[in-house]
Structure formats: structure tokens, C-alpha cells
Amino acid sequence: MSRKLRLCSPIVTAILFVILVFMNYLGYWTADRFIQILFFFLMIVSVFNAGIETEKILKSRGKIESSR
Numbered sequence: 001m002s003r004k005l006r007l008c009s010p011i012v013t014a015i016l017f018v019i020l021v022f023m024n025y026l027g028y029w030t031a032d033r034f035i036q037i038l039f040f041f042l043m044i045v046s047v048f049n050a051g052i053e054t055e056k057i058l059k060s061r062g063k064i065e066s067s068r
Contacts, residue, residue: 008059017042
């Protein structure tokens with residue numbers, strides 16, 4: 001997978017889950033309680049995944065130093 005796609009894929013996924021969760025909370029669409037909880041946790045996981053992947057790519061480019 002190309003480097004740009006590897007960076008964009010988790011970011012786009014995180015943005016879409018954030019939009020879906022907030023659309024649900026604002027009342028634009030409704031779902032079962034289980035689906036609401038599932039989407040909320042998937043949003044959290046996808047945001048952390050995007051951050052981890054971004055950090056890996058930036059470390060490999062030498063733009064940030066390792067804190068360890």
C-alpha cells in the first residue's frame with residue numbers, strides 16, 4: 001500500500017465515524033442503543049488508530065523524534 005493511502009485511510013475512517021456519531025447525537029438519524037454504543041467505541045478506536053499511524057509515518061520520515 002502506498003504511503004499516502006496508508007496515511008489517508010485511517011484519517012478518513014476516523015472523520016466518517018466522528019460525523020456519524022455526532023449526526024446521531026444531533027438527531028439527523030436514529031439507531032438502536034447497541035448501534036449507538038458500537039459506533040461510539042468504533043469512533044474512539046479509529047481516532048486512536050489514525051493518531052498511531054500518523055505518528056509511525058512521521059517518525060519514519062524523521063519529522064518527530066522518539067520520546068523513548
